[in-house]
Amino acid sequence: MAIHNILNNTGEWLRGEGPHHQIVVSSRVRLARNLKSFAFPGWAKKHERLQILEAIKPQVEALTEMNDAFSVYSQDLSALEKQVLVERHLISREHAAKGVGSAVVMNRRQTLSIMINEEDHLRMQAIRAGLQLKSVFKMIDKVDSALEERLDYAFHPKLGYLTACPTNVGTGMRASAMVHLPALVMSEQINQVIQAVNKIGLAVRGLYGEGTEALGNLFQVSNQTTLGEKEEDIIARLHKVIEQIIEHEQNARQMLLQKKPNTLLDHIGRGYGILRHAYSMNSKEALNLLSFMKLGIDLGFFPEGCRQPIDELFMETQPAHLQKGTQQKLAADERDSLRAEIIRAKLNEFPRPDVGLPPTSSAPDGNGSQN
Amino acid sequence: MHCDVCKTNQATVFLTQIVDGKMQKVNLCEACSKEKGVTDPTGFALADLLLGLGAAQEMERGGTVQKCPACGFSQADFKKTGRLGCATCYTTFADGLAALLKGMHKGTDHVGKVPARLAKSIEREVQLKTLQRDLKKAVASEDYESAATLRDQIRHLDVD
Numbered sequence: 001m002a003i004h005n006i007l008n009n010t011g012e013w014l015r016g017e018g019p020h021h022q023i024v025v026s027s028r029v030r031l032a033r034n035l036k037s038f039a040f041p042g043w044a045k046k047h048e049r050l051q052i053l054e055a056i057k058p059q060v061e062a063l064t065e066m067n068d069a070f071s072v073y074s075q076d077l078s079a080l081e082k083q084v085l086v087e088r089h090l091i092s093r094e095h096a097a098k099g100v101g102s103a104v105v106m107n108r109r110q111t112l113s114i115m116i117n118e119e120d121h122l123r124m125q126a127i128r129a130g131l132q133l134k135s136v137f138k139m140i141d142k143v144d145s146a147l148e149e150r151l152d153y154a155f156h157p158k159l160g161y162l163t164a165c166p167t168n169v170g171t172g173m174r175a176s177a178m179v180h181l182p183a184l185v186m187s188e189q190i191n192q193v194i195q196a197v198n199k200i201g202l203a204v205r206g207l208y209g210e211g212t213e214a215l216g217n218l219f220q221v222s223n224q225t226t227l228g229e230k231e232e233d234i235i236a237r238l239h240k241v242i243e244q245i246i247e248h249e250q251n252a253r254q255m256l257l258q259k260k261p262n263t264l265l266d267h268i269g270r271g272y273g274i275l276r277h278a279y280s281m282n283s284k285e286a287l288n289l290l291s292f293m294k295l296g297i298d299l300g301f302f303p304e305g306c307r308q309p310i311d312e313l314f315m316e317t318q319p320a321h322l323q324k325g326t327q328q329k330l331a332a333d334e335r336d337s338l339r340a341e342i343i344r345a346k347l348n349e350f351p352r353p354d355v356g357l358p359p360t361s362s363a364p365d366g367n368g369s370q371n
Numbered sequence: 372m373h374c375d376v377c378k379t380n381q382a383t384v385f386l387t388q389i390v391d392g393k394m395q396k397v398n399l400c401e402a403c404s405k406e407k408g409v410t411d412p413t414g415f416a417l418a419d420l421l422l423g424l425g426a427a428q429e430m431e432r433g434g435t436v437q438k439c440p441a442c443g444f445s446q447a448d449f450k451k452t453g454r455l456g457c458a459t460c461y462t463t464f465a466d467g468l469a470a471l472l473k474g475m476h477k478g479t480d481h482v483g484k485v486p487a488r489l490a491k492s493i494e495r496e497v498q499l500k501t502l503q504r505d506l507k508k509a510v511a512s513e514d515y516e517s518a519a520t521l522r523d524q525i526r527h528l529d530v531d
Contacts (some may be wrong), residue, residue, distance in 0.1 A: 036458055039442045043456040119454070141484070148486040152459035157493045159472075162461050163481025164454040166471055170459075171483040201477065226479015 001070045001108060003077070007084055007324055011110030011127070012358065014088070014315055015308065018130015022298045023246050025178040029140050029235075030088065030125035032163045032172035033147070034154040040164035041117040043103070049117050054344035059150045060105045065112055065143055080329070083320030089127060091115055107365065112143065119164050120172075121149045123271065131242055133175055133235050141231070155229045170227030175235055177242045178207070181219040183252035186267065189258075191254050194219075195250055201225055202241060207287075216287030221245065253299065257267070268296040269351055276347045280336040284344065286317045301353040309346050318343060339352040374400035439463040501527050 013026045038044060038052050057159065061071050074095070077085075081094040091104050095118045106113040115123040124147075127138040154162040168174070184190045185237040194204045203224045206214030221242060223234045258265045271292030274281075281289075293310045296302050316319055317339050323330055382399030398492045438445045440463065444456025455461065461468060473479055485493060502525050509518040 039444075039457040041440060041446070042452060042454050043442060045443055084460065138517065144484075148488065153486055153489075155486055155489055156458075156461055156481070157496065158480055160462060160483060160485075161460045166455065167475060168479045170476065174481075214501065225476040227472060227476035229479060230483045364493060 001068060003070065003072065003081060006070050006106070006110065007081065009110075010312065010315060011090070013111065013127050014311065015129070018128055020246055021130035022255070023249055024131040024242060025180055026089075026127055026129055026137045026228045027131055027138045027175075027177050028125055028127040029133065029173060030123060031140055031144055032120040032161065032168045032174075033122040033124070033144065033160055034120050034153075034164070036152040036154045037287055040119075041120060042164055046101055052121055053101055053103055053116055055302045056121060056151065057103055057105070057110055058118065059147060060114050060122075062086075062150075063143060064147055065146075066107055066114075068108045069105050070108070071105040072099070072103060074098045074104070075100045080323055084324055087315065087318040087320050092118060092123070094118060095123070103369055110124060110154055112139070113119045114143075120168070122151075131177060131239070131246075133177065133239050133242075137173075137175065137231065137235050140366040142215050158347055161210060168226050170225075171229070171234065172233050173231055174222055174235065176220050176222030177237050177238070178217055178218055178220050179242065179245060179249075180216075180291065180294060181245070181249050182291050183256055184249050185214075185217045186263070187256060188247070188267065189252060190219075193245060197241060199222060199244070200237075200239065200241070213223070215284055216291040218287075218291070257299070264299075265301075265353070265355055268299075268301055269355075272296070272347075272350070272353055275343050276350070278340045280333070281317075281340040281343065282332075282336050283317055283319060284341065286315065286339055290317070296353055302350065302356060304349055309350075313343060313346060372398050374398060374403050376400075376403040495528055499525065504529070 005146055008128065018024070023287070033076060034040060035052060035055065044052065049065070052304055059071060060066060061309055068224055074082075079096075081093065085091045085104070086093055086111065090110060090113045092115065095104065095115045099124050101116040102115070104113060104115050110295055111123070112126050113129055114125075124140055124143055126136045126143075127201065128136050156162055159228070160170040161167050162320075181190060181193075183194055197204050201224050203220075203222050205220045207216060207220070207332065209217040221238065226234075229237075230233050257283055271289040275286075275289050281297075293302070293306070294314075297304065297307050297310060319335060322338055322342070326338070372382045374380045375398050377400060382398035383401055384399040384404040386397045433454055438447035438495040439456055439460045441456040444460050444463075446467075448466070449455065449464070455464070460465060469479070476521065502521055506530070508520055509515070
């Protein structure tokens with residue numbers, strides 16, 4: 001499969017609908033694995049890295065899950081192509097910086113992606129829409145079990161899977177869910193939630209990690225520790241916490257509808273107005289306004305048909321996605337006008353927010369998010 | 372406030388994280404935050420970063436071994452990178468790592484998945500250890516009958 005097949009089609013998780021997909025954008029599980037008799041990629045010399053790569057890559061390509069895979073050496077991807085993959089969470093930023101000696105293999109649906117010679121010899125991940133950590137784990141676990149038959153993993157009876165970084169040793173697993181929490185941010189409860197989650201050994205990061213002020217009200221919740229707890233237990237614990245976060249977000253939304261309907265409508269209305277009429281917009285502003293649109297759809301202010309275009313814009317307005325269509329590098333101001341143009345075009349047919357729903361009194365069924 | 376990593380630039384990125392009740396704070400400048408991958412949603416964990424700051428001393432306190440015989444990785448390299456060189460490093464620097472891992476994780480022993488191929492040999496190793504311990508006890512208490520049985524069992528395991 002060629003790179004343009006990947007670039008021109010967004011992954012399944014971006015379109016797919018999963019459980020709780022309104023609030024949980026995606027679930028992801030990654031496993032870190034290393035081969036027994038080679039130095040870790042960061043310490044291995046170039047010829048050794050190439051040896052490792054040639055030992056692993058054919059085995060990964062031979063997986064049944066990868067029978068229609070896109071497989072490519074890092075040096076054969078342009079910087080822009082790599083950036084697109086980063087924006088889709090298919091490779092890490094660290095992997096995007098790699099050249100000769102590294103590769104990535106992903107399936108057509110872009111639900112599985114295996115990085116070779118990232119920080120560890122193998123970094124494999126599965127990603128799907130909505131809250132389905134368990135099935136995502138199963139998916140990647142199966143791949144791991146198939147690979148372990150053919151590759152000699154570095155495994156220690158006491159410490160488990162050995163990784164370049166001691167923070168990953170043990171299960172080598174990082175499970176995470178990306179959640180959209182606009183109401184918790186608006187009602188200023190988000191910090192409490194983050195602190196509570198941190199207390200039980202889970203980490204909360206923004207979409208791009210900038211402190212707690214997450215772009216587009218998107219947060220990633222993940223396990224922080226990997227040693228001393230079973231994979232299934234980590235997943236179950238994380239799942240439970242995410243369910244609680246969903247509940248808090250839903251409560252916060254109802255609270256805003258009942259107590260501060262004007263603030264809520266103002267955010268959504270402004271988002272709609274600016275997105276439809278702006279001629280220049282940076283990606284931070286776009287993400288934040290798109291977040292309000294998404295919330296507006298969840299609350300029934302826009303028809304359900306608006307959901308997919310908005311979800312797509314979250315990705316399409318990212319810098320590399322924006323430029324992949326133009327085939328040339330754009331200056332920041334050119335990107336901003338192109339971004340505004342794409343958004344205007346997509347929102348052209350959008351109806352105005354239907355505030356006829358009586359948000360001032362309590363919603364008819366006490367739940368404005370039915371659809 | 373200066374950046375914790377380069378100690379020269381003004382810090383603009385502030386990270387706070389609480390892991391098991393312990394608060395950890397790091398302040399970074401724009402350049403270092405990029406370099407450390409703080410802006411990378413997939414690769415970054417604050418502990419990774421902290422590893423490079425406080426962890427090296429922990430490692431040094433733990434052991435006197437300077438270089439990994441398998442890959443030549445040294446304590447100084449760990450200090451610089453916060454990463455290890457190869458699988459054998461975990462044995463080479465075991466003492467220093469033990470303290471580090473204890474503070475970092477929920478437990479000190481892996482209880483999760485075991486590669487199917489290794490599961491058998493690991494199980495046997497555990498069995499062997501238990502038998503050897505029991506044998507010692509039996510000998511110490513002059514229970515030679517049990518000792519003989521245990522000895523046979525150990526032999527049996529060794530042959531398998």
